[in-house]
Amino acid sequence: MEQKVKLNLFRIIWDHKNVLMIGLLIMLISTALNLINPWIMKLMIDDAIPKAKVELLVYCIVGVVGIPVINVFLSSYQSLYQSDVNAKIIADLRNQLVVKLTKLSQKTMVQFRQGDISGRIIRTCSEIAFFITGSLMSSFSNILRLVGIFFMIFYLNFQLSIISLMLVPIILYLSRIWKKKIREASEKICDSRKRYDEYIAELVTGIKTVQMFHKEEDEIKQAKNLNAEYRDLRRVIQRQQMLIGNIIWSIYDSISIGVLYAFGAWMIFRGQLTTGELIAFTIYVPQLYSSMSAIVNLYLRKNEVKPEIERYDEMMNLPEENIDQDHAVSLQEVKGKIEFKQVSFGYQEDHENLKQVSFTIHPGEFIGIVGPTGGGKSTILDLIMRFYHPREGEILLDDVPIQQVKLEDLRSEVSLVSQDPFLWNRSIKENLLYVAPMCTEQEIDESIQIAQMENMIRKMPDGLDTIIGDRGVRLSGGEKQRLAIARALLRKPSILLLDEPTSALDAKTESLLQKYLEKVYKGKTVIVVAHRLATIRQADRILVVADGMIQEMGSHQELLEQRGMYYELYKEQMGALELEKSSI
Numbered sequence: 001m002e003q004k005v006k007l008n009l010f011r012i013i014w015d016h017k018n019v020l021m022i023g024l025l026i027m028l029i030s031t032a033l034n035l036i037n038p039w040i041m042k043l044m045i046d047d048a049i050p051k052a053k054v055e056l057l058v059y060c061i062v063g064v065v066g067i068p069v070i071n072v073f074l075s076s077y078q079s080l081y082q083s084d085v086n087a088k089i090i091a092d093l094r095n096q097l098v099v100k101l102t103k104l105s106q107k108t109m110v111q112f113r114q115g116d117i118s119g120r121i122i123r124t125c126s127e128i129a130f131f132i133t134g135s136l137m138s139s140f141s142n143i144l145r146l147v148g149i150f151f152m153i154f155y156l157n158f159q160l161s162i163i164s165l166m167l168v169p170i171i172l173y174l175s176r177i178w179k180k181k182i183r184e185a186s187e188k189i190c191d192s193r194k195r196y197d198e199y200i201a202e203l204v205t206g207i208k209t210v211q212m213f214h215k216e217e218d219e220i221k222q223a224k225n226l227n228a229e230y231r232d233l234r235r236v237i238q239r240q241q242m243l244i245g246n247i248i249w250s251i252y253d254s255i256s257i258g259v260l261y262a263f264g265a266w267m268i269f270r271g272q273l274t275t276g277e278l279i280a281f282t283i284y285v286p287q288l289y290s291s292m293s294a295i296v297n298l299y300l301r302k303n304e305v306k307p308e309i310e311r312y313d314e315m316m317n318l319p320e321e322n323i324d325q326d327h328a329v330s331l332q333e334v335k336g337k338i339e340f341k342q343v344s345f346g347y348q349e350d351h352e353n354l355k356q357v358s359f360t361i362h363p364g365e366f367i368g369i370v371g372p373t374g375g376g377k378s379t380i381l382d383l384i385m386r387f388y389h390p391r392e393g394e395i396l397l398d399d400v401p402i403q404q405v406k407l408e409d410l411r412s413e414v415s416l417v418s419q420d421p422f423l424w425n426r427s428i429k430e431n432l433l434y435v436a437p438m439c440t441e442q443e444i445d446e447s448i449q450i451a452q453m454e455n456m457i458r459k460m461p462d463g464l465d466t467i468i469g470d471r472g473v474r475l476s477g478g479e480k481q482r483l484a485i486a487r488a489l490l491r492k493p494s495i496l497l498l499d500e501p502t503s504a505l506d507a508k509t510e511s512l513l514q515k516y517l518e519k520v521y522k523g524k525t526v527i528v529v530a531h532r533l534a535t536i537r538q539a540d541r542i543l544v545v546a547d548g549m550i551q552e553m554g555s556h557q558e559l560l561e562q563r564g565m566y567y568e569l570y571k572e573q574m575g576a577l578e579l580e581k582s583s584i
C-alpha cells in the first residue's frame, strides 16, 4: 500500500535550521537576560542597599535599565528573521501544492470546487506557516525561559518553589478540556472558510449571470450569511482564548502572587527567606505562568490549525495521474494512427459515458465526429489527450498504448482545441508564445493567417500586443476560437483535435479557415467534432456517436446512402431540398 504523506512541522523547522539558529541564539540571549533581571533586584535589595555598596548599586541600576533596552533590540531583530522564515515557509508549502496540482488528473480535479483548491494553496499554507513561526518557534523561547525560571527559583528557595507550582496541575487539566472545544470549533471554522472560498470563486466567475438574472440581492445575502456563520464560529474560539489568555491566567497570576506574599512573609518572619529573594520570586513566578500560558496556547493553537494541516495533507495525498509511467516510451516520428480497442469510460463509478468503443484512424485521415449532444464526442478527444483513463479497453497511438507514452511527447504531438478554450489574461502574442516560446515571427504570422486572425488583429488597439482580459473576456466568441486554433497550430502537432472549433464563426470565415487548414494539414491526422455538418462534410470518414457508442461510420456519401442517423441529422440541418440536390 502506498505510504501517506504527512506534513511534518518539525521537518519544516529543520529545513530552515540555519536561519532559525540565529533566531534561537537571540532567544537564548534574551531569555538569559530576562532571568538575570530579578536576580539583580535581589542583589540590590539584599546586598547593595542595606550594606550601602554604591558600586554594586550602580551596576545593578545599569543592569535594570540596560537589559530591557537590549531586549527590545534583540526581539525586533528576531521578528525580522521570523517574518523572513515565515515568507519562505509559505512559499515552500504553496510551491509543493502547485506542483501537486499540475500532477492531478481531470478526474480528480472535477471532485473539487475551484475555490477549495485555491483556498488550500493561498490560505491554508499561510495559516500553517503562521502557526510554525508564530506559535511553534516562540514556544522554544518559552520552554527555555521555563527551564531557566525553574532552575532559578529552586536554587533560590525549594519550599517556596513547590508552593508556587501548586496551581500547575489545575492548568494542565483545564487545557485538556479546552483542547476538545477548540478542536471542534476549528474544524467548523475550516469548513466555513472552505465554503466561503468556494462561493466567492464561483460568484466572481458567474457575476455576469447574477447580473443578467438580477439576483444581486440574493448573492449579497448569501455572502453575508456565510460571513456571519464564520464570525459566529470565530467568536467561540475567541471566547475560549479570552477566557484562557486573559481571565484565567490573570486570576492565576493574582492568586499565585497572593500565595507567594503570604508564604514568603511567613518564611521571612522565620528567617528562611530574604526580602530580595521574595521580590525575585514575585518577578519570576508571573513570568513562569506567562511562559506556561504560551505553551498551553501552543497546544491549543495546534488543535486550531490541525484541520488546515489535514486539508494540506489531503491534497498532497491525491493520486498523481498526470505523470509518466515508469519506463514511459518516447515517441520518435509520429505517423498519426489512433486506435480505440473496446474502450469503455464513465465519469462516475456507476455510469458509462462510452461503451465498448472501437475504431481505427489511419495516419493522415481527416475524421469528423458528429452526433446528438451529450453522446460522448468530446469525451473521445479527452481520452486521446489522456485527461482521463479508460475504464476498460485500450487506446493506441501509432500502436503504442497511450498510457505508456511520455506525456511530454503526447501533449506536443497532439493538440486539442476544446469547446471552451482557456486563454490567459495576457496579450495575443503572449498567448501564442505560451505554447511555443521558441517560434519565429514568421511562424506566428502563418498561424495567424491560417486562423483568419489578420483582420481581427489589425482592428485591435495594440495589435498583437492587445491584452485580452481574463479568459479572453475582451474577445468575441469567434475571436477566442480563432486565437485558440492559431495557438494549437503553433505547436505544429502531428495530430490535431478540434472540438467545435468554428461554431462561433460566420460561414465565410469558416470556409476560408477550412481551406487553409486542409492545405497545411494535408497528410496529418485531424479529428473534428462538429454539430454543423457542413464543417465535416469533406472528411475522409465520419463517426456518428450517440449514447456513448459509435452508431455509424463512413464517408459523407456512404452515410447518406445508409439512411440512418447521419441521414436524419443531415436532413434536419440541410432540409429536404438540399438532399434532393445531393447525389443520392
Ligand SMILES: Nc1ncnc2c1ncn2[C@@H]1O[C@H](COP(=O)(O)OP(=O)(O)OP(=O)(O)O)[C@@H](O)[C@H]1O
Binding pocket: 110, 347, 348, 353, 371, 372, 373, 374, 375, 376, 377, 378, 379, 380
Ligand atoms: N466532467 C464530467 N463529469 C461528469 N459527467 C460528464 C463530465 N463531462 C461530461 N460528462 C457527461 O458525459 C456525457 C458525454 O459528454 P461529452 O461532452 O463527451 O458529450 P458531447 O457529445 O461532446 O456533447 P456536446 O455535443 O454537447 O458537446 C454527457 O452525458 C455529459 O453530461
